[in-house]
Amino acid sequence: xxxxxxxxxxxxxxxxxxxxxxxxxxxxxxxxxxxxxxxxxxxxxxxxxxxxxxxxxxxxxxxxxxxxxxxxxxxxxxxxxxxxxxxxxxx
Amino acid sequence: xxxxxxxxxxxxxxxxxxxxxxxxxxxxxxxxxxxxxxxxxxxxxxxxxxxxxxxxxxxxxxxxxxxxxxxxxxxxxxxxxxxxxxxxxxxxxxxxxxxxxxxxxxxxxxxxxxxxxxxxxxxxxxxxxxxxxxxxxxxxxxxxxxxxxxxxxxxxxxxxxxxxxxxxxxxxxxxxxxxxxxxxxxxxxxxxxxxxxxxxxxxxxxxxxxxxxxxxxxxxxxxxxxxxxxxxxxxxxxxxxxxxxxxxxxxxxxxxxxxxxxxxxxxxxxxxxxxxxxxxxxxxxxxxxxxxxxxxxxxxxxxxxxxxxxxxxxxxxxxxxxxxxxxxxxxxxxxxxxxxxxxxxxxxxxxxxxxxxxxxxxxxxxxxxxxxxxxxxxxxxxxxxxxxxxxxxxxxxxxxxxxxxxxxxxxxxxxxxxxxxxxxxxxxxxxxxxxxxxxxx
Numbered sequence: 226x227x228x229x230x231x232x233x234x235x236x237x238x239x240x241x242x243x244x245x246x247x248x249x250x251x252x253x254x255x256x257x258x259x260x261x262x263x264x265x266x267x268x269x270x271x272x273x274x275x276x277x278x279x280x281x282x283x284x285x286x287x288x289x290x291x292x293x294x295x296x297x298x299x300x301x302x303x304x305x306x307x308x309x310x311x312x313x314x315x316x
Numbered sequence: 317x318x319x320x321x322x323x324x325x326x327x328x329x330x331x332x333x334x335x336x337x338x339x340x341x342x343x344x345x346x347x348x349x350x351x352x353x354x355x356x357x358x359x360x361x362x363x364x365x366x367x368x369x370x371x372x373x374x375x376x377x378x379x380x381x382x383x384x385x386x387x388x389x390x391x392x393x394x395x396x397x398x399x400x401x402x403x404x405x406x407x408x409x410x411x412x413x414x415x416x417x418x419x420x421x422x423x424x425x426x427x428x429x430x431x432x433x434x435x436x437x438x439x440x441x442x443x444x445x446x447x448x449x450x451x452x453x454x455x456x457x458x459x460x461x462x463x464x465x466x467x468x469x470x471x472x473x474x475x476x477x478x479x480x481x482x483x484x485x486x487x488x489x490x491x492x493x494x495x496x497x498x499x500x501x502x503x504x505x506x507x508x509x510x511x512x513x514x515x516x517x518x519x520x521x522x523x524x525x526x527x528x529x530x531x532x533x534x535x536x537x538x539x540x541x542x543x544x545x546x547x548x549x550x551x552x553x554x555x556x557x558x559x560x561x562x563x564x565x566x567x568x569x570x571x572x573x574x575x576x577x578x579x580x581x582x583x584x585x586x587x588x589x590x591x592x593x594x595x596x597x598x599x600x601x602x603x604x605x606x607x608x609x610x611x612x613x614x615x616x617x618x619x620x621x622x623x624x625x626x627x628x629x630x631x632x633x634x635x636x637x638x639x640x641x642x643x644x645x646x647x648x649x650x651x652x653x654x655x656x657x658x659x660x661x662x663x664x665x666x667x668x669x670x671x672x673x674x675x676x677x678x679x680x681x682x683x684x685x686x687x688x689x690x691x692x693x694x695x696x697x698x699x700x701x702x703x704x705x706x707x708x709x710x711x712x713x714x715x716x717x718x719x720x721x722x723x724x725x726x727x728x729x730x731x732x733x734x735x736x737x738x739x740x741x742x743x744x745x746x747x748x749x750x751x752x753x754x755x756x757x
Contacts, residue, residue, distance in 0.1 A: 233527045234637065
């Protein structure tokens, strides 16, 4: 891989390996993927940001708090909208 | 007897070899250029004629034919003047032909015989070095060409006479020296921003991982200021990136005095930019803003003001890291691996995301009441939505109305919907139906 690859441009299979979270983190991202209806691309996106957050903290392994922060950036209203039932359109 | 001079044609940032062949034959006096020249190349006849006369030579009263081989590749650009002139000078005996055979030549001629700068000298120098040739280029672009290889022979004359004297041996030119651009003043600093710690953290994350970033908030929150300060925390370009960025800048004619810079590019197009300006194309298939931002940041301020087609055209470069411009005869590919930063207001009055507020004016309606407020700081209540993927630059605030604000907007107010953001889930954006104009009876 070229030396100037960043987390954002990393191929998906590689980021899954590099950003494999610990047990708690895996549970969180699984739960979030169902509640927030994450697509596969959304899942990889969250992993990329979580990997950057772990790198900024100097940690080898991606932990639950990194994943939590990455998920929090994922469109504050978009995430909420996905989780909430839609009101009737006659507003 | 045919005199040949090597030159290049540009396809993207690649320089393809082109052979300039000149034949002087008896016949009706004419000076023709063949080989699919475009208008600028066809006009080079006049410039070459005038430059030769200004340099003390005259075109012989014979039939001069110039062929730009390969004959089916359209020739564009004004850099064919100098190779044509040198080939003609070689054919009439004013320059030694064997000297010309070891150089690749490009440059534009002025009517007084001086040589004007052209774009794309750095890729041409790299291509010439790959073919084992030296380079003759305009004096202003000499420092750029000198970067291609340390031992390559580079001549950067200011005029035809100077070049002729060099070959005669009476005024030998020195090799130009590679130049680095002096850093243009200090970059804007993050310490100018007071507070906004959450936004600064998002900026750090984006800088560290190369992620894309969207700032969504009320006017005056500092979104544009923050985005402008991203380049100051990005690392400098590494050598491979520096080469690619410099080649793109060279082809776009943006290398001032041929000096390279290792600062990451920061491009900020106005929202009235057309698709060709943003993605590339137009005359000579020029690189667009996305290619000029390669290795750096593309900042789109007032994101909803950009036309939806233009925003959609960003999808492919963001996904693949390159943009392919298709022309009738050939395809040109420019690299376009950039980081997208965007800023927007959630609605017309800018207060849509503030908790407990009803926005009645806006394009997007407000978020539901129990969304957690984004910041503890009362003076800034916008939210930062950091998008993690190349495919979804926008995460819009939800388009649902509050339960209390069930009023329709006053009739006659104009409403524009935001173009569908690429990558959004397929949920309809619940904007009110467009108002139909009332027909007079």
